[in-house]
Amino acid sequence: MTAGIDTPDRRGRTGLDRHGRDLTGNPRVVIRDVEVLSCDWYVLRRTTFDYRHGDGHWSREQRETYDRGDGATILLYDTDRGTVLLTRQFRLPAYVNGHPDGMLVETAAGLLDGDTPEEAIRREAAEETGYAVSAAEHVLTAYMSPGSVTERLHFFAAPYRDANPTATAKGIAAEGEDITVLELSFHEALAMIHTGEIADAKTIMLLQWAALNGPFGPGRPRPPRSHRRQ
Structure with missing residues (x-):
């Protein structure tokens, strides 16, 4: 059981690994996986996605995003x-x-x-x-x-x-x-x-x-x- 995913973290949040999985606004981007690296206060995620480049070829990419709210x-x-x-x-x-x-x-x-x-x-x-x-x-x-x-x-x-x-x-x-x-x-x-x-x-x-x-x-x-x- 992981805090912030299966059980509440210290801010009472769960399901933090589901954020960003259902994005469909860009047909050149296909989200494959979202991992929570840290949720001590704000949330650090690593997202794996497929990206279609301008010349048509696809590549597998990973990016880390830091989510502290707006x-x-x-x-x-x-x-x-x-x-x-x-x-x-x-x-x-x-x-x-x-x-x-x-x-x-x-x-x-x-x-x-x-x-x-x-x-x-x-x-x-x-x-x-x-x-x-x-x-x-x-x-x-x-x-x-x-x-x-x-x-x-x-x-x-x-x-x-x-x-x-x-x-x-x-x-x-x-x-x-x-x-x-x-x-x-x-x-x-x-x-x-x-x-x-x-x-x-x-x-x-x-x-x-x-x-x-x-x-x-x-x-x-x-x-x-x-x-x-x-």
Whole structure:
């Protein structure tokens, strides 16, 4: 008996090896087997499939996929003062792969955990920054690492106003979160992409969207160039 397959794992899940077996949307792909390699918290699977190439021949392939569920992220902005609200927290994967201290500057984000993207991002914004979001604009949805990670990330943006964050800021201590809230001028945040101080993909995407098509795009009032608060 295997946890996550025949018996519940520590999150109460069974049948994790059946995910993806019944896919029929692509006639060039035939799923042959799905194995669960790990389900300690998220799920690592190895899928064996037959693939028909462009020249017509078939090959037997294997890929590992990491399933952590879908997520959402949000850029909070104040066009009157020309600021954005970001977070800083420790990210072990970045630390072990060349980031000097693993402390990444990011937009607020989190997994859906059964909620709709809109519900999830309002929850995460409150938990990570302390600001309540009443209405959020959906910007785009994207696969962030489609070669190995199944996650789709839903991108949002919403205005905030200069006010003291609620007591729920800085994340949830019980989940090991230790989050610093940063208020930066929009121009400073953009410059931090070029210096490498912002190296998180979702944050870069939202900042560039804001500069091209969003609240700080062409034709919008030019925000102040210096503002930092944490």
